[in-house]
Amino acid sequence: MAGNSDPLSPRAKLAVTAGKAVAAASRAAGRGSGSVIGGRVALKLDPDLLGELAQHLDVVLVSGTNGKTTTTRLIAESLRAAGPVVSNALGANMPAGITSALAEGSESRFGVIEVDEKYLSGVARDVEPKAIALLNLSRDQLDRAAETRMLAEHWREGLAGSKAVVIANADDPLVVWAASSSPNVVWVAAGQMWLDDAWSCPACGGVMQRPGDDWFCGQCGFRRPTPSWALSGDHVLDPHGSAWPIHLQLPGRANKANATTSAAVAAVFGVPPQVALERMYQVQAVAGRYDVVNFMGRELRLLLAKNPAGWLETFSLIEQPPTPVILSVNARAADGTDTSWLWDVDYTRLTGHPLFVIGDRRLDLAVRLEVAGQTFQVCQSVDEAVQLAPAGRIETIANYTAFQDLRRRVGN
Structure with missing residues (x-):
């Protein structure tokens, strides 16, 4: 994939040029970055543009209710050890914003893209990612995405048969159920503090049992998979049993979990955990968060x-x-x-x-x-x-x- 850059079609080039012009006009008028309106215009002119822009990239998609923007940033920093990266670093995570971001990445090798949970399946279909990171699913905007199990079902259907390596949180039953339709899953023990959306089994509706850090359904036997990567205190445990220290400027357990997932993603592209984790230290704040x-x-x-x-x-x-x-x-x-x-x-x-x-x-x-x-x-x-x-x-x-x-x- 990467390095075999096919030139864009004339229609795609026109769409990109028009999108950038509209974005620039929006910025000049003081209406924000213009990435969303620019992307919308570009996609109107060429509905297949997202796939065309991604065709020369090794793409990673990152989705979940919490931690998307930070994890996207950590993965992008890690992969820069292996080549240039284009990313929607400021979190414009629906198709229009993603299109604008990728339009800037003609010289890049990797595309690290945060995707809104509702759009994950569609974007994955368009860009044919090499890896997909699934962080968590919990209640969020109740008027827009009220039912977490329904989102998990969309993911499960959309990921069925995907060629991507899916890096998924083994501690979130909804994520495990969604990812289980994929043929190639890397399980990460990233933890789950919030349990109120995970008391019933997504497979059968039975009551979830939670002894210690484990979980399983007492009715159908759906259970936590054995992780190959894990967060253990201040260390990432890799599949070979080696422990790598996490040194972050970002605070809290949740960011150590994000770093663990990011190290697992980086490994898919041949970046060793030690290198990935060292590069993550560069990140001080993410779009103002933690500043x-x-x-x-x-x-x-x-x-x-x-x-x-x-x-x-x-x-x-x-x-x-x-x-x-x-x-x-x-x-x-x-x-x-x-x-x-x-x-x-x-x-x-x-x-x-x-x-x-x-x-x-x-x-x-x-x-x-x-x-x-x-x-x-x-x-x-x-x-x-x-x-x-x-x-x-x-x-x-x-x-x-x-x-x-x-x-x-x-x-x-």
């Missing part, structure tokens, strides 16, 4: 959490009380307009922290915190919250569009 910024004379750490599983992982990063915490929630189209997921989050984990609530849906969050017995203040803006916060670094946790609002305001 520490100075704002109004205070240090703020920016944390993104879009759904209950993400909030649970993020709470584990927060330093002990009395560290002040700003919570910001919106419910715009990109977030999902249904905020009932707030009731699935265990906010008692924030007990003892001074809490400040901002965002479009701050009153929804305030009601939830009230019921959880938390003490908090509702503020009109991040400026007001920072002024009221006691001394020390401030942790800020925001969902998707609230995070973008926050970054714009604090100059990140």
Whole structure:
């Protein structure tokens, strides 16, 4: 595949040129990066463009509810040890954004592409990936993708008979069930903190048994596969039993799990774990996530959490009380307009922290915190919250569009 670059058809070239022109006009008008609108225009002119742009690349697709953007970045850094990489590093992960990203990669050897869960099967059909990383599946935008088992079923159907090597999380029953239709699966023990979407068997609906780190269905026998890669403390265990130290600038257990999956993907392309993990150390922040910024004379750490599983992982990063915490929630189209997921989050984990609530849906969050017995203040803006916060670094946790609002305001 890689290196046998077929020139694009005249129609494809026209589509790419038009897409780039529209994207440039969008940027000039101050309407963001223009990658989505540019990609839409290009795909309208040539519906087969995605496949054409990918034909000379060894493609990796990365999908899951949480950790896609970070894992995509870690894999891209790892594979740069073996050749040039094109990637949708800023997370425009639907076909239009992916098309725009690949249009920049004519000289690249690898394409490392984050894909929205709903679009995975279609994109995999178009670009014929060499590897697909499946991270996790949990409840997310309830108005857009309410049923996790249905998503798993789409994946299972879409991956059946795929020629790709599927690198899948052995600790998530929904992912295991989805990946089991693939002929070539590498199982990774990446862990799973959030269990509320995995109590019933995706194969038969029976009750899942969970002794220790294991899981199995007591009715049909569907069970956790034996992983060949595993996260063990601060080390990646490879299929040969060697332990490789993980040195990341990104915080938390979830990012060590992302690094373990990324090392398993890199190995598919011949990059050894030691090399892959060393390169991952370069990543300090991902599209603003985990950045520490100075704002109004205070240090703020920016944390993104879009759904209950993400909030649970993020709470584990927060330093002990009395560290002040700003919570910001919106419910715009990109977030999902249904905020009932707030009731699935265990906010008692924030007990003892001074809490400040901002965002479009701050009153929804305030009601939830009230019921959880938390003490908090509702503020009109991040400026007001920072002024009221006691001394020390401030942790800020925001969902998707609230995070973008926050970054714009604090100059990140």
